[in-house]
Each structure stands twice: as structure tokens, then as C-alpha cells.
Amino acid sequence: MDITQATAFVTGANRGVGKVFVASLLERGVRKVYAAARDPGSLNGLLEDDRVVPVALDVTDAEQIQHAAAIATDVTLLINNAGALSFGGALEVEQEAIVRDMAVNYTGLHSMTRVFSMVIEANGGGTVVNMLSLLSFLAAPGFSAYNASKAAAWSMSMSLRPYLSQRNIKVLNAFPGGIDTEMLAGVDGPKDRPETVVADVLNAVTEDLEDVYPGAAQDAFDAWRADPKAMEKAFAAMM
Numbered sequence: 195m196d197i198t199q200a201t202a203f204v205t206g207a208n209r210g211v212g213k214v215f216v217a218s219l220l221e222r223g224v225r226k227v228y229a230a231a232r233d234p235g236s237l238n239g240l241l242e243d244d245r246v247v248p249v250a251l252d253v254t255d256a257e258q259i260q261h262a263a264a265i266a267t268d269v270t271l272l273i274n275n276a277g278a279l280s281f282g283g284a285l286e287v288e289q290e291a292i293v294r295d296m297a298v299n300y301t302g303l304h305s306m307t308r309v310f311s312m313v314i315e316a317n318g319g320g321t322v323v324n325m326l327s328l329l330s331f332l333a334a335p336g337f338s339a340y341n342a343s344k345a346a347a348w349s350m351s352m353s354l355r356p357y358l359s360q361r362n363i364k365v366l367n368a369f370p371g372g373i374d375t376e377m378l379a380g381v382d383g384p385k386d387r388p389e390t391v392v393a394d395v396l397n398a399v400t401e402d403l404e405d406v407y408p409g410a411a412q413d414a415f416d417a418w419r420a421d422p423k424a425m426e427k428a429f430a431a432m433m
């Protein structure tokens with residue numbers, strides 16, 4: 195996809211990786227970017243560029259998704275970035291936390307894609323980017339609700355791909371490792387800068403790739419592919 199010809203829609207655009215997506219898309223010459231946030235008042239700082247259109251959107255709210263699609267009728271690039279992480283081991287995590295992470299990371303991603311696929315198709319096709327995680331296929335102790343939600347989202351993205359392909363819509367799955375944002379504040383470990391992750395993901399959009407392991411995630415993915423069981427045990431040992 196040629197980003198200079200794209201009109202983008204970014205969920206969770208007010209902070210973290212989403213905010214960097216908006217800034218980077220502008221730098222790369224995107225035509226327009228809809229910056230969606232639960233609280234559009236938190237988008238301050240992104241609105242100086244007149245190519246940015248603020249949108250109020252909670253990805254768990256079906257009515258708000260329909261409303262967003264009715265406003266953003268020219269979208270060709272959807273970036274499913276919004277995400278939630280509830281901490282807790284597999285035996286003690288609260289049911290509410292499991293439901294919350296699933297609602298944002300899995301159901302929200304699916305609902306956004308289903309509704310916006312009609313918009314993108316009407317515009318001749320385009321790309322959907324899903325911000326998944328290495329934890330889509332690895333289980334970090336203490337992240338059990340999040341791990342499961344990202345695994346479900348990965349599975350759904352693969353179910354969607356052939357249907358979207360018929361509508362001339364590509365699906366790019368991004369599998370980052372740790373990123374230095376509020377999501378992992380207080381968690382020790384190696385983290386990529388959000389700018390590094392976003393640059394790798396947008397390069398993959400340009401190259402029409404199906405999967406990308408941005409930043410340091412590529413090495414982790416290579417190790418997992420070489421010996422999945424060894425990686426599972428290495429992650430379990432972090433408990």
C-alpha cells in the first residue's frame with residue numbers, strides 16, 4: 195500500500211503506540227488520519243495538523259463503532275491499535291479482567307474490522323493492521339487474561355483474512371515484544387521504543403506483508419520458531 199494515497203483510522207490514538215502511529219503516518223504523507231480515542235479531549239497535540247480528524251470511540255461500544263464508520267467513509271487503512279492489559283496469574287485473575295481484555299483486544303478488534311471492512315471495500319480495498327503480540331503465541335506468567343485475548347485476536351485475524359482478501363483488503367498482523375509505553379510501566383525487561391515498532395509496522399504496510407515482528411520481536415520469534423517448547427518453558431520460568 196502507498197501510504198501517501200491512504201486515509202487511515204487509528205484506534206487508541208491518544209497515547210502510547212497509537213499516538214506514534216498518527217504522528218508517523220503524518221510524517222509519511224498520509225492523506226488524512228482519523229484519530230480515535232475514548233476521550234477525544236485527550237488527543238490534544240495531534241490536532242495541529244489539519245489532516246487529523248478526532249473521533250470519539252470505545253472499541254467495545256457497537257453503536258460508537260457504527261457512528262465512527264458513518265463519519266470516516268473514506269478510510270482505506272484501519273489500524274486496530276487499542277489494547278488493554280489486566281495483570282494476574284491464571285488461577286487468581288478476576289473474571290472481570292478476562293472479560294475486559296477479551297472485549298477490547300479480541301471482540302473490539304473483530305467488531306472494528308467487520309464494520310470497517312465495508313468502508314474499505316467501498317473505497318476499492320486497502321489494509322487492516324492488527325496490533326497483536328508475541329503473547330499471541332507465548333504465555334507470560336501474570337498476563338493470563340491478556341495472553342488469551344491476544345491469542346484469540348490472532349486466530350480471528352486468520353479467520354478474517356480469506357474473507358477480507360475477497361474484498362481486496364489485506365491483513366497485516368504485528369507481533370511486538372515489550373514496548374516502552376504506559377502499558378508496561380513498572381514491568382522490568384527489554385522494551386522497544388514505540389517509534390521503532392511503528393516504523394517497522396508501517397514499512398510492512400508499504401511492503402504489503404502479512405506478518406511483522408517489529409524491533410526486537412524478530413529475534414524472539416525466530417527462537418520460538420526454532421524450538422517452541424523451549425520458549426514456552428523459558429517464559430514459564432519467568433514466574
Ligand SMILES: NC(=O)c1ccc[n+]([C@@H]2O[C@H](COP(=O)([O-])OP(=O)(O)OC[C@H]3O[C@@H](n4cnc5c(N)ncnc54)[C@H](OP(=O)(O)O)[C@@H]3O)[C@@H](O)[C@H]2O)c1
Binds near residue numbers: 205231232369370373
Ligand atoms: N506496550 C507493550 O509492551 C505492547 C507489546 C505488544 C503489543 N502491544 C499492543 O500494542 C497496542 C498499543 O499498546 P500501548 O503500548 O500503546 O498501550 P497503552 O499505552 O496502554 O495505550 C492503550 C491505548 O488503548 C486505548 N484503549 C484501551 N481500551 C480501549 C477501549 N475500550 N476503546 C478504545 N481505546 C481503548 C487506550 O485509551 P485510554 O487512554 O482511553 O485508556 C490507549 O489509547 C495494544 O494493542 C497493545 O496490546 C503493546
